[in-house]
Amino acid sequence: xxxxxxxxxxxxxxxxxxxDNLSTDVVIVGAGPSGLVAAGYLxxxxxxxxxxxxxxxxxxxxxxxxxGFKYATVQKEALKVLQDFNISYVEDPSGxxxxxxxxxxxxxxxxxxxxGAQLFNLITxxxxxxxxxxxxxxxxxxTFALMEGFPIDPLTIEAxxxxxxxxHEHEVVKTLSRKNDxxxxxxxxxxxxxxxxxxxxxxxxxxxxxxxxxxxxxVCGMSTAAVFGYYRMGxxxxxxxxxxxxxxxxxxxxxxDGDKEKT
Ligand SMILES: Cc1cc2nc3c(=O)[nH]c(=O)nc-3n(C[C@H](O)[C@H](O)[C@H](O)COP(=O)(O)OP(=O)(O)OC[C@H]3O[C@@H](n4cnc5c(N)ncnc54)[C@H](O)[C@@H]3O)c2cc1C
Numbered sequence: 001x002x003x004x005x006x007x008x009x010x011x012x013x014x015x016x017x018x019x020d021n022l023s024t025d026v027v028i029v030g031a032g033p034s035g036l037v038a039a040g041y042l043x044x045x046x047x048x049x050x051x052x053x054x055x056x057x058x059x060x061x062x063x064x065x066x067x068g069f070k071y072a073t074v075q076k077e078a079l080k081v082l083q084d085f086n087i088s089y090v091e092d093p094s095g096x097x098x099x100x101x102x103x104x105x106x107x108x109x110x111x112x113x114x115x116g117a118q119l120f121n122l123i124t125x126x127x128x129x130x131x132x133x134x135x136x137x138x139x140x141x142x143t144f145a146l147m148e149g150f151p152i153d154p155l156t157i158e159a160x161x162x163x164x165x166x167x168h169e170h171e172v173v174k175t176l177s178r179k180n181d182x183x184x185x186x187x188x189x190x191x192x193x194x195x196x197x198x199x200x201x202x203x204x205x206x207x208x209x210x211x212x213x214x215x216x217x218x219v220c221g222m223s224t225a226a227v228f229g230y231y232r233m234g235x236x237x238x239x240x241x242x243x244x245x246x247x248x249x250x251x252x253x254x255x256x257d258g259d260k261e262k263t
Pocket of ligand 1: 029030031032033034035052053054055058059060061062064065066067068123124125126165166167168169171172220221222223234235236240
């Protein structure tokens with residue numbers, strides 16, 4: 001066993017994977033529950049999906065429930081997604097369903113990757129590729145370089161569609177709106193900001209607002225609340241899972257119809 005061969009195998013595999021993803025169908029920014037669900041379903045359909053996660057550990061905010069406790073809940077409508085990702089749950093007398101958050105986080109990551117999504121961690125999306133009034137890809141950098149504030153130029157990935165699945169922070173939409181004179185598909189043309197906790201409408205809102213917010217750019221998961229001015233919901237995750245599923249339905253249809261160049 002030669003040390004240099006270990007290094008060679010790692011570098012070759014990493015750069016081959018990265019090269020192969022420089023041009024992709026869908027870039028999903030953020031590997032939280034909504035992004036992972038969308039990535040899994042889209043990949044299963046043979047759509048090329050690249051998920052970019054700025055942290056070392058993908059999974060976003062589902063490694064713990066309320067106050068970091070181990071269990072969280074979903075409503076009945078979301079059970080099919082849990083089943084599709086082989087995640088166990090039990091029914092609570094309240095009519096809700098309870099799952100282990102560690103199983104959910106690891107199961108969604110494993111499921112998305114096994115279904116064919118290419119997931120890169122430690123990559124931060126810091127900006128967008130934009131031309132002719134359409135988002136056409138993302139601008140990426142090494143998370144460590146950004147943390148240290150090093151003056152290092154980024155690289156780019158081109159994509160037919162980009163998804164902001166960055167959660168409360170809605171970093172992608174925020175950047176698009178801040179840096180460009182654009183009008184988003186919101187009542188004011190700007191991100192509206194998240195409202196306080198009100199679980200039931202929040203759960204519906206996160207699904208209803210899973211949509212295209214600017215040509216080529218979609219939102220799913222918690223970033224929908226921040227962009228469209230909806231409530232937060234606390235540790236019930238059905239809306240996140242269903243938002244990812246809805247995004248899959250929208251994007252697979254758009255790619256199937258080949259209407260990407262019409263917008
Ligand atoms: C770290 C974290 C911890 C949380 N803890 C709790 C909790 O304990 N209890 C609770 O009820 N709710 C918690 N939340 C909120 C809750 O998880 C959300 O309601 C839910 O997880 C949102 O799911 P999501 O799919 O929208 O994305 P999130 O789970 O929020 O995941 C978004 C992902 O996007 C990544 N990301 C953000 N910006 C970029 C970028 N520029 N480039 C690349 N990747 C990016 C983030 O690192 C994160 O992994 C937490 C959220 C986060 C991010």
